[in-house]
Amino acid sequence: MKKSRIFSGARPTGRQHIGNYLGALQNWVKLQDEYDCIYCIVDIHALTSLEDTGNLQKNIREMILDWLAVGLDPKKSILFVQSHVPEVMELHTLLSMITPLSWLLRVPTFKDKIKLQPENVNYGLVGYPVLMTSDIVLYKATVVPVGEDQLPHLELAREITRRFNGLFGYTFPEPNGKLTNYPLIIGLDGKDKMSKQAGNDIELAMTEEETIKKIKTAYTDPARRYRSDPGHPDKCNVYKLMGYFESTGGNGIAEKCRKAEIGCVDCKMILAEVINKALRPIRQRRDELATDPRYIDEVLADGADRARVIARKTLTEVKKNMRLI
16 A cells, blocks of 8 residues: 655754654654655755855754654655755745735744844745745645644645645645644753754754753752752653653652652753663764765765655646646
């Protein structure tokens, strides 16, 4: 039986952190055994908010290293860079001709982006959902793994797809969301979502020593002032992070914390040990991959070649249906 096709992508932000790993990459790896997967580094999308492209190529390579290290397999999945398949930009232009501006202006993320970058409200920012739709339908993906908060974006892609099919005849399958449990990983500051910009992240590629040093800065139980005070593990982000990597029910940490038998520094060191143990094979694999830059080039080139086979076929069909050829 032919597998359903999945498409998912991420902006080239460079080295991935444990929030990326727990929130998406772990799931992507699992999906490879069930679906025909296409995973893309969306560098064109990044340009909507990126004015300095000096680190773009470095960030792409750092990202693909982490993707491969966690288990994305170029033999099972297509891994490539968005701009290496220029057909997506051509399809973006064609879909933009049939997408009402009012649809794009109502997208909540567009309003949010305006607030974040009021001096750079560019055309690409408005048309971002059309390019996202092009990413998906160019490969005729029928499944898009999303968190519940991303469903409105996918629904717009479905609306654009229906409009195109209605105007020019059936061309694209409507993509369906595959709801996945993307946990909101709070950073080491205990307040905001883990991110590189906030500086509250733990990168997958950090050394064990760097990981320990970073975790020592983490905020713990806000209600616990002294070592002798009873702790509240349910309010402690360090304890929550620990649970993502190892079952904390059987080791008695919560109970020891509540009885003040262990302190916050102890918990930080336990978290560092747990994370380092979990990431050790990933880091080892990454180090091995980094010694052979030609392999990274080959993976991305092969991925782009395989993606373009699908893209060219789809674009030819699109042009025929639009009477452009």
